[in-house]
Amino acid sequence: MTDDSLVDGTAPAAPQKLSRRGLLGLAGAGVVGLGVGVAGDRGVLAATASAGGSTTGGTSYPFYGEHQSGIVTPAQDRLHFAAFDMSSTATRADLIELLQDWSTAAALMCQGKPVGEFGAVDGPYDAPPQDTGEALDLPTGGLTITIGFGPTLFVDASGADRFGIASKQPAELTELPHFPADDLDAQRTGGDLCIQACSDDPQIAVHAIRNLSRIAFGRASLRWSQLGFGRTSSTSTAQVTPRNLFGFKDGTANIKAEEPGKVSKSVWVGSSDAPAWMTGGSYLVARRIRMTIETWDRTALSEQEKIIGRTKGEGAPLSGGKEFTAPDFSVLGRADKPLIDADSHVRLAHPDSNAGSEILRRGYNFVDGNDSLGRLDAGLFFISYQRSPQQFIGIQMNLAKNDLMNEYIRHVGSGLFAVPPGAKQGSYVGAGLFS
Amino acid sequence: MKATAVITTIGAAATLLALTGCVPNASPSDSAAITVDSSADACTVSTNTASSGTLRFEVTNSGDQVTEFYLLADDGLRIVGEVENVGPGISRDLVVQAQPGDYFTVCKPGMIGDGIGNAAFAVTGDKVKLAGDEQEQVDAAATNYVAYIKDQVAQLVTGTDTFLAAYLAGDDETARATYATTRANYERIEPVAESFGDLDPEIDFREADVAPDDEWTGWHRIEKDLFPPAAADNGGVEYVALTPEERSYYADKLKENTQQLYDAVHASDYTVTIDAISNGAIGLLEEVASGKITGEEEIWSHTDLWDFQANLEGARVAYEGVRDIVETKDPELVKTLDTRFGDLEQQLAAYGSLDKGFVYYDELTPAQVKELADGVNSLSEPLSELTSTLVG
Numbered sequence: 001m002t003d004d005s006l007v008d009g010t011a012p013a014a015p016q017k018l019s020r021r022g023l024l025g026l027a028g029a030g031v032v033g034l035g036v037g038v039a040g041d042r043g044v045l046a047a048t049a050s051a052g053g054s055t056t057g058g059t060s061y062p063f064y065g066e067h068q069s070g071i072v073t074p075a076q077d078r079l080h081f082a083a084f085d086m087s088s089t090a091t092r093a094d095l096i097e098l099l100q101d102w103s104t105a106a107a108l109m110c111q112g113k114p115v116g117e118f119g120a121v122d123g124p125y126d127a128p129p130q131d132t133g134e135a136l137d138l139p140t141g142g143l144t145i146t147i148g149f150g151p152t153l154f155v156d157a158s159g160a161d162r163f164g165i166a167s168k169q170p171a172e173l174t175e176l177p178h179f180p181a182d183d184l185d186a187q188r189t190g191g192d193l194c195i196q197a198c199s200d201d202p203q204i205a206v207h208a209i210r211n212l213s214r215i216a217f218g219r220a221s222l223r224w225s226q227l228g229f230g231r232t233s234s235t236s237t238a239q240v241t242p243r244n245l246f247g248f249k250d251g252t253a254n255i256k257a258e259e260p261g262k263v264s265k266s267v268w269v270g271s272s273d274a275p276a277w278m279t280g281g282s283y284l285v286a287r288r289i290r291m292t293i294e295t296w297d298r299t300a301l302s303e304q305e306k307i308i309g310r311t312k313g314e315g316a317p318l319s320g321g322k323e324f325t326a327p328d329f330s331v332l333g334r335a336d337k338p339l340i341d342a343d344s345h346v347r348l349a350h351p352d353s354n355a356g357s358e359i360l361r362r363g364y365n366f367v368d369g370n371d372s373l374g375r376l377d378a379g380l381f382f383i384s385y386q387r388s389p390q391q392f393i394g395i396q397m398n399l400a401k402n403d404l405m406n407e408y409i410r411h412v413g414s415g416l417f418a419v420p421p422g423a424k425q426g427s428y429v430g431a432g433l434f435s
Numbered sequence: 436m437k438a439t440a441v442i443t444t445i446g447a448a449a450t451l452l453a454l455t456g457c458v459p460n461a462s463p464s465d466s467a468a469i470t471v472d473s474s475a476d477a478c479t480v481s482t483n484t485a486s487s488g489t490l491r492f493e494v495t496n497s498g499d500q501v502t503e504f505y506l507l508a509d510d511g512l513r514i515v516g517e518v519e520n521v522g523p524g525i526s527r528d529l530v531v532q533a534q535p536g537d538y539f540t541v542c543k544p545g546m547i548g549d550g551i552g553n554a555a556f557a558v559t560g561d562k563v564k565l566a567g568d569e570q571e572q573v574d575a576a577a578t579n580y581v582a583y584i585k586d587q588v589a590q591l592v593t594g595t596d597t598f599l600a601a602y603l604a605g606d607d608e609t610a611r612a613t614y615a616t617t618r619a620n621y622e623r624i625e626p627v628a629e630s631f632g633d634l635d636p637e638i639d640f641r642e643a644d645v646a647p648d649d650e651w652t653g654w655h656r657i658e659k660d661l662f663p664p665a666a667a668d669n670g671g672v673e674y675v676a677l678t679p680e681e682r683s684y685y686a687d688k689l690k691e692n693t694q695q696l697y698d699a700v701h702a703s704d705y706t707v708t709i710d711a712i713s714n715g716a717i718g719l720l721e722e723v724a725s726g727k728i729t730g731e732e733e734i735w736s737h738t739d740l741w742d743f744q745a746n747l748e749g750a751r752v753a754y755e756g757v758r759d760i761v762e763t764k765d766p767e768l769v770k771t772l773d774t775r776f777g778d779l780e781q782q783l784a785a786y787g788s789l790d791k792g793f794v795y796y797d798e799l800t801p802a803q804v805k806e807l808a809d810g811v812n813s814l815s816e817p818l819s820e821l822t823s824t825l826v827g
Contacts, residue, residue, distance in 0.1 A: 180646040183731075294812065295721055298819030311525060320496070320522030333501055333520035334546065372801050373728065373808035401646055407725070 057139035057200065063107040065422040067268065067280055068429065070144030071360065071385050072257040074236035076198040079228030079364040080205040081286060081381065082213065083191025083415055084220040086153065092163045095153075096434055098219045102147060102195075102212055103428035109204075112140035115211050132214065135207035141199040145208055147429045148284045148417030151175060153192040168433055170275055172283065172389045173418045179400035179411065188288050188413030191223045196284070196383065198362075202229065224413070226288060228364020228381045235362060241315060241323065245291055245365050245378050246408070248308050249315035252323055253350070255360040266358045267385050269421075277432030280421030285359075285392045287382040288366075288413030294375050296408045307404040309344030317346060343404045354398060357391045359384040379409070389416055468493040468528070471540070473502040473521070478542030478552025485533065487560035492529040496521045500545040506531060506556070507539040519546075532827070533558045569760055573709050576756040580712050581705065583752055584624050588697050591620035595693050599686045602657060605679075611661050615733075615741035618654060619789055622742045623749030626718040630711070631699055637692045641732065652688045655735075660685075662735040709757065713822040716753035719746040720815045728808045730796040740786055740793035743807075747783065751776055754818075757825050765824045768817060775814040782810045 061069040086095065105115040114120045116130025123130060154169035155161055175190075197208035206227070213222050232244045233251030237258050244250040255262045264270070269278040296304070301312065309327065310317055317327035318339045327346055333339045340347050351358050362385065367378040386392055400406065423429045468491045472479040475498040494504040500523065506516040515538065516531040535558050543550035594617035601609035621628065621639065628635045636644070638653045645651040660682070663674040677685070699705065726732040727743040754772065762769040786803075787793035799807075 177647055180649075181644050183643055292725060295724055295815075298717070298721070298815060300823065313526075316522070316525055318520070318522055318525070320499075320501070321524045325524065331501060331522060334503075339501060339520050339522050373805055374812070375808075397646065407721075 057141055059142040059200070060111060060140035061142060061144050063103070063110040063145065063423075064425045067282075068144075068146045068419060068422045069110070070146035070196055070198050071267065071282055071362070071419070072235055072263055073142075073144050073198070074239055074257065075231040075233050075362055076142045076144070076205075077200045077231055078198065078202040078205045079231075079381065079383075080197045080202075080209040080225065081228070081383070082195050082197075082209045082225040083150070083223045083286075084193040084195070084213070084216060085223045086162065086192045086220045087218060090162070090219050092165075092434075094219045095163050096428075098216060099147070099430045100428040101215050102145075103423055105211060105215055106145035106147075106208070106429075109135070109208050109211070110140070110143050110145060112138075112143075115215070132207065132210055134210075135204050138201055138204055141201040141204035143197065143199040143204050143208060145212070146196040146198075146284075146419060148194040148196075148419040149173075149430065149433075150191045150193060150415065150417050152190060156192075165433055168275055168277060170278055170418055173416065176285070176389070176414060176416050177393060177397070179396055181400060181406060181410065182414075183410050183412055184414050185412050188224045188226075189415060191415055191417075193220060194284065194286070194415060194417045202227070226286075226366060226381050226413070227368070228366050230365040232363045232365055232380055233361040235360065244363075244380055245293055245367075246296055246304070246308070248304075248310065248312055249323065250363070250380075251361050252310075252315055253346075255358055262358065263360070266387055266391065267360050269387055273387070277435075278418060278420060282385040282387065282419045283389045283392075284415075284417045284419050285382070285384045285386070285389065286413070286415040286417075287396075287411050289380045289382050290377070290410045290412045291379040292375065292408050292410070293378050299408075306341050307344060307408075309340045309346030318344075341404065343402045345399070345403055345405045348399050348403050349395060354395045357394050359386040359391050359395065385419070467491075471495065471504055471542070472497055473504060473542035473544060473552075474498045475500070475544060476551065478504070478540065478550070478554070480540050480554060480556065483540075483555060484557045484559060487533055487535045487558050487563050490531050490533050490558075492516075492518075492531075493526060494518050494521060494529060494542075495526045496523050496544075498544045499523050503543040503546055503550075504529060505539075505541050505543065505550065507541060509537040509539075511539050511553070532563055534563055535560055572760045576709060576712060576760065577707055580707055580715075580753065580756045581700075583756075584627050584700050584707070587620045587624045587749075588627075588693075588700050591617070592693055592697050594620055595690060599690060602661070603679075603683060603686055607661055610657075611736075614654075614658065614661060614736060615738035616789055618738075619741060619745035619748075621654075622722075622745035623719075623752070624715075625722060625746070625749070626711075626715040627700065627707075628696055629718075631696065634692060634696055634699075638689065638696070641734065643731075652685060653692070654689065655733075656685050657682075657689065658733065659735045662737075664735055709760075710822050710826055712753050713757050713825045716750040716757075717815075717818055717821055719750040719753070720811065720818055722746050724808070724811050724815055728804065728811055730804075733796065737795040737797045738793070739796040740783070741789060744783060744789055744793065747776075747779060750818075751780070754821070757821070761821065761825050764827060765820075768820060768824055771817045772814070772821070775817065779810045779814050782807065 061073055063069060108115050114131030114133070114136065117123070118130050120129045120131035120133035120136050151169070151173050153163065153165070154173070155166050195209060195212055197205045199205040199208070209225060231242050233254050234241050235254060235257055237256050241249040241252050255266060257263065267282050269281045269283075271279045273279070305311055305318060315323040317325060319328040319331040320339075327340055327350065329338060329340050329347055329350075329352065331339045347353055361382070363380050363382040365378075366381050367376055369377055371377050384392055420430045420432060423431060469485060470481040471492050471494040473494060473496050492504065492506070496502045502521050503517060503519045504521070505514055506529070507513060508515050516529050518527045518529045521527050538556040538558060539553055540556045541550040541553040594613070598610055598613045598617045601613065625635070625639070628638060639655065640651060640653055641655050642651060642659065659674070660677045663676060666673045723743050723746045727739045727746065730737065730739050732742055733739045754776065758769060786799075
């Protein structure tokens, strides 16, 4: 993590108001000094990624804007994702207040500030600190906080419209279908609300989820959460393509922030889509994909490359070229068989195999210790953003039925969330749902 | 290196040198690569001579057509090593163990014709220890394994008939008692069924494998009916038993698919390649690792250890078929595999046998499952080298 003494030096212990002013001025100067330009309304940050995939510690993204940050933002290195359930006693007013409180706190944290009026080390001496404190002295870390609404927020399992928003539920926001070989754990699936916190520093991401869940107590509680230690997708052409735990580059052909046409076509809900409160938002799919890496590691290189459809080293499609060369599925090899297998991952996931559908992937590698059989509990925490869940459903149904990779993966957790557009300064995420 | 293509030339290859993925004491990465640049009109090899032992050709396709690279014997015809399907811009390694002698190198952009840039290549130095004449062993292994497959599938047909007769007669007790033992004939040769595309899904899909609009048929459909789950284990839904008409529908399907399998392996031209045998052994152990050791295969009957035993027996047969060939190439590997096969067989025998029955999966303690999983890993890891050593 690169130190940013400008931020470091001012964050702790100073009176809250002074701290905030000082931070704003100095952090701004820091950003300019680093040559980082922020396109505020989109949350797109130009030229932040270094070759190693890390962004500088002083990078910050605005919480407020047309779209929520953390979608087309260049994928940070770390993730803490959390799904919440509303408490059984929570009312519509509680939900609104929670979203307001979350938005206020999120905006502060994205600026590298502690939450609450007094922060982590000030305020009444006999009271617990408002901020939990572990992010003190740390830079902004490129933190983004992205909030979404699950189908059950609108209508719960018993059919109840707990918050008077059932009529606002997007038609697309229903439970995902059962995909072949799904092995979902109820403890890792669903949720009324979700928060995706991404940062280049794991502690900053964890600090965000920790404080937001603390703020939620009494109104909502954690249902499940997931840490991701390494990004597996690039969402900007300035980023190097990272590798997943199969050892292959992942997300080479992802939608990139620098492709505004694709982003508006495939990621953002348009003004012609219903409902109106989702315009500028997106749909988030989360899938906890367990990889049986022990079995994978016993597989011949030729088989691994056949399954993926790319070379392991360069990441070039087997039809030839370099990493970013478009795969050519028509190229035939020996015995007139396609060089890129018909059931390879790259082919089945390609827009050509899915009626042109594309999604923006933003997944992370995870290793959560090991299971009772002594296998690493490892895999990919898949996150994708799309204009309609149908984009994901079509692609995933195709993959789940045919993908050669299925022998080595298992989907064990799942969530679908409507991510509303960004909030205006002074408002809160999801305000449109209640107007 | 693509194993299936290697097989077609293995007989010729074995007499001179060999493709290898596993060479003790001489890791390919340690040896300096001989670079081969296959362009549209040239086949440029960085050297035309090398010392005997492990050679690594790093073939780069700088042309715009799919290319191949061959190392040919002194008659310029016999293929002793090759890489195929190298797309434009792609690099791929050919690792061979070379005896002293005269060879030719040639590239084949476009994969047609005699190739271009045919050039002499000399290997000097001492003779590398060689395998004996393999062709006979390879042929014998294939013949024996095909006979084994035919026998297992024939037994499966009669066993399935008996099982289905009881099921259709409503004699569920007999059907339950013969369920796991009948399936053993299938589990021993499952990779064979998988090689016929749609057959394995129709015969052996688990409920979770099925897409929403697809039909679920086969053994596990009937398993669920014979070992009906409590509502709590069935997504909260009360299981509804199949009607006699439904029973007969699924029974007919299973009978029909099993017969298709029988016909396929009894076709006059049915044969298996040597790597299909070794990959079968590897695949069967992976079946154990991914489905049986986790209790997912027989989620209603909990007869996973029966399948485990049958997979292990099938893997043992496949391994024994190629064992002698492998032994000449890597005696250490064979020694390890002999020991670990024995260990795992012994470990599993503590839980029963196909004749007397096994402990049900849901009666195993977590520690016992862990111990069995460790045993599977202990065998699977070295077993994964079987094919590359065999065709090497």
